[in-house]
């Protein structure tokens with residue numbers, strides 16, 4: 263049975279982040295989902311500053327129709343793991359590049375989950391945010407033909423753009 267919600271405009275993906283300061287990075291996930299026509303929502307939800315909001319967000323995510331949560335955080339980046347602890351909705355973790363340690367702290371905080379509570383962890387920063395969105399779209403593609411077609415078209419355009427601009431000496 264397709265996982266299509268009753269309201270087709272209802273968000274299928276939640277993009278959450280520990281702070282407004284993470285938006286510079288996480289906007290790249292939102293841009294990709296916009297471009298692929300994936301309905302999504304964006305929230306600041308902090309594991310440390312608003313833990314009760316985080317628990318409620320995770321606990322209600324599946325019932326609200328979310329099929330993936332992209333969670334970005336930096337430093338002591340506990341948000342993706344704590345969300346994953348409270349929901350069966352797949353959590354895609356994006357390590358935000360921290361000022362002090364360039365995001366290595368974020369990466370290790372997110373990737374080193376104990377067996378039993380998985381978080382799919384992406385690259386530090388912009389590439390990770392963009393790829394988390396593409397991965398979420400790929401998860402949805404099996405049940406949503408429009409998203410599958412948009413993803414295939416994006417990849418085709420990307421291939422053509424590289425092939426059509428393959429002499430690095432040309433400006």
Ligand code: RP5
Nearest residue numbers: 280281283284335336337358
């Ligand atoms: C984390 O602390 C956030 O995800 C952010 O990356 C980091 C710094 O937050 P701010 O001090 O900029 O609000 O929770």
